[in-house]
Amino acid sequence: MSFFSTRGGACATASQAILWGLAKDGGLFVPSMFPQVSMERLSAMAGTSYQNHASRILRDYLEDYSLAELDDAIQAAYDPAEWDDPTIAPVRTLDPTLHVVELFHGPTLAFKDIALKLLPHLVSLAAEKNDEKREVSILVATSGDTGKAALEGFKDVPGTSCTVFYPHEGVSDVQKLQMVTTGGQNTHVIGVDGNFDDAQRGVKKLFGDEAFKEKMNELGKMPSSANSINFGRLAPQIVYYFTTYTRLVKRGKLRMGQHVNFVVPTGNFGDILAGYYAMRMGLPIRRLICASNKNNVLTDFFADGTYDVNREFYKTSSPSMDILVSSNLERLLYECCERDSEQVKLWMQDLAESGVFCAGVKNAKELKKIFWAGYADDEMTAEEIRRVFEMDQYLMDPHTAVASHVLQQYRRETGDQTVAVIVSTASPYKFAPDVAASLLGSEAVEGMDFFACAEKLEELSKVPMPKQVRELRDLPIRHNAVCAPDGMEEAVLSELKK
Numbered sequence: 449m450s451f452f453s454t455r456g457g458a459c460a461t462a463s464q465a466i467l468w469g470l471a472k473d474g475g476l477f478v479p480s481m482f483p484q485v486s487m488e489r490l491s492a493m494a495g496t497s498y499q500n501h502a503s504r505i506l507r508d509y510l511e512d513y514s515l516a517e518l519d520d521a522i523q524a525a526y527d528p529a530e531w532d533d534p535t536i537a538p539v540r541t542l543d544p545t546l547h548v549v550e551l552f553h554g555p556t557l558a559f560k561d562i563a564l565k566l567l568p569h570l571v572s573l574a575a576e577k578n579d580e581k582r583e584v585s586i587l588v589a590t591s592g593d594t595g596k597a598a599l600e601g602f603k604d605v606p607g608t609s610c611t612v613f614y615p616h617e618g619v620s621d622v623q624k625l626q627m628v629t630t631g632g633q634n635t636h637v638i639g640v641d642g643n644f645d646d647a648q649r650g651v652k653k654l655f656g657d658e659a660f661k662e663k664m665n666e667l668g669k670m671p672s673s674a675n676s677i678n679f680g681r682l683a684p685q686i687v688y689y690f691t692t693y694t695r696l697v698k699r700g701k702l703r704m705g706q707h708v709n710f711v712v713p714t715g716n717f718g719d720i721l722a723g724y725y726a727m728r729m730g731l732p733i734r735r736l737i738c739a740s741n742k743n744n745v746l747t748d749f750f751a752d753g754t755y756d757v758n759r760e761f762y763k764t765s766s767p768s769m770d771i772l773v774s775s776n777l778e779r780l781l782y783e784c785c786e787r788d789s790e791q792v793k794l795w796m797q798d799l800a801e802s803g804v805f806c807a808g809v810k811n812a813k814e815l816k817k818i819f820w821a822g823y824a825d826d827e828m829t830a831e832e833i834r835r836v837f838e839m840d841q842y843l844m845d846p847h848t849a850v851a852s853h854v855l856q857q858y859r860r861e862t863g864d865q866t867v868a869v870i871v872s873t874a875s876p877y878k879f880a881p882d883v884a885a886s887l888l889g890s891e892a893v894e895g896m897d898f899f900a901c902a903e904k905l906e907e908l909s910k911v912p913m914p915k916q917v918r919e920l921r922d923l924p925i926r927h928n929a930v931c932a933p934d935g936m937e938e939a940v941l942s943e944l945k946k
């Protein structure tokens with residue numbers, strides 16, 4: 449399998465796409481085709497482990513990895529000892545047409561662990577395969593959860609280092625605490641005085657800056673990406689769409705071949721794009737429902753094909769979705785215009801120059817055959833957390849609750865009662881103060897710190913507090929660098945020289 453750039457640049461192998469992160473022309477790597485999974489193959493996977501699904505799905509994309517290499521990487525990434533559920537992505541049933549796939553049982557309690565536990569192994573192998581002797585220096589911009597997941601994934605992996613930029617005032621207290629307490633000899637954490645888009649733009653700029661790359665080269669380092677633009681991040685996410693489906697079949701909740709809807713809390717568009725790839729591979733998905741918070745640029749895009757980031761940026765109770773430029777959308781646009789990379793280039797140019805591009809009503813209409821989009825503000829989200837807990841005794845974090853709310857909207861507006869799966873992206877404990885306030889009212893939790901809120905949740909829900917939360921209280925702070933959005937280059941070079 450070869451990989452193309454969405455902007456028309458040269459071909460790459462899977463390991464090159466993973467090693468380089470971004471294509472030289474600034475585009476994103478996309479697979480040359482979607483390997484097909486027949487109903488027979490899907491039936492054969494049903495009842496097997498998460499690891500086996502991963503092996504079967506990924507081998508077709510990662511062709512220049514040997515099967516043994518791939519399986520070793522998968523076993524290391526999804527070692528049950530490091531996940532608090534041995535099935536990795538368990539599926540809960542709320543009612544016969546409503547299920548939740550929980551992607552938060554890894555070390556950082558959020559879905560990004562699924563990809564970021566595997567990626568470092570793929571990167572390390574990719575460096576070997578391409579005879580890369582320099583240190584692979586991962587640079588990451590995070591809206592909250594990616595940062596910690598990347599740090600944990602790359603921590604002390606030989607031949608790599610990991611530097612994370614996060615919006616200094618734009619992540620939750622615990623997200624910040626999780627990052628700045630990270631151990632390991634090769635981890636770096638830098639706050640940026642700006643929002644996530646500033647941090648992401650800064651990292652993208654560094655990747656395109658030849659002078660910066662030369663300075664890194666002199667230090668014996670090669671910058672690379674672990675953001676969700678890296679194909680090595682995207683590919684592992686395809687897997688849980690398949691495991692969810694076969695597990696529902698196995699339990700008699702679905703007939704093999706029956707269609708299902710997924711509703712996905714969306715920020716950078718990586719998670720839901722993996723669902724789209726699963727669908728293109730043959731998984732029977734009817735609708736992919738794109739759920740946004742008040743930063744609803746995607747909701748508007750799916751309505752009329754116009755993507756416009758010239759709008760107010762809101763901090764919400766679902767901070768990992770506080771994003772205006774959803775980088776992975778470029779991969780969907782590429783498929784939508786039938787792989788016309790010249791067209792993609794023009795749209796991306798418009799976006800870079802004026803903050804707007806128009807994909808047109810015709811493209812929007814095509815996309816609407818598969819996608820549906822809606823959003824929930826913080827009030828609706830809090831109400832949804834309470835409604836679901838009261839009705840089903842099920843505790844949702846704010847990101848998951850945004851999706852749950854949008855699914856209700858979708859069903860009301862379309863009447864479509866197709867079996868639906870909510871993709872749950874974070875543990876309610878990760879956002880304990882907001883979840884506790886949603887259940888009890890903000891007065892009841894006033895003055896309580898994060899840990900007191902977490903204890904309150906445990907008492908209410910009887911869901912045990914994860915040990916990752918319990919431990920956090922006593923870890924020392926190891927990282928305190930902060931820089932301006934235009935000082936990121938200097939900051940990373942000074943960290944890496946330490």
Ligand SMILES: *Cc1c(COP(=O)(O)O)cnc(C)c1O
Pocket residue numbers: 558559560593594676713714715716717718719720768769847873874
């Ligand atoms: C990253 C993240 C999302 C958004 O996923 P994308 O792939 O960026 O769309 C949603 N919820 C949580 C908890 C996240 O960490």
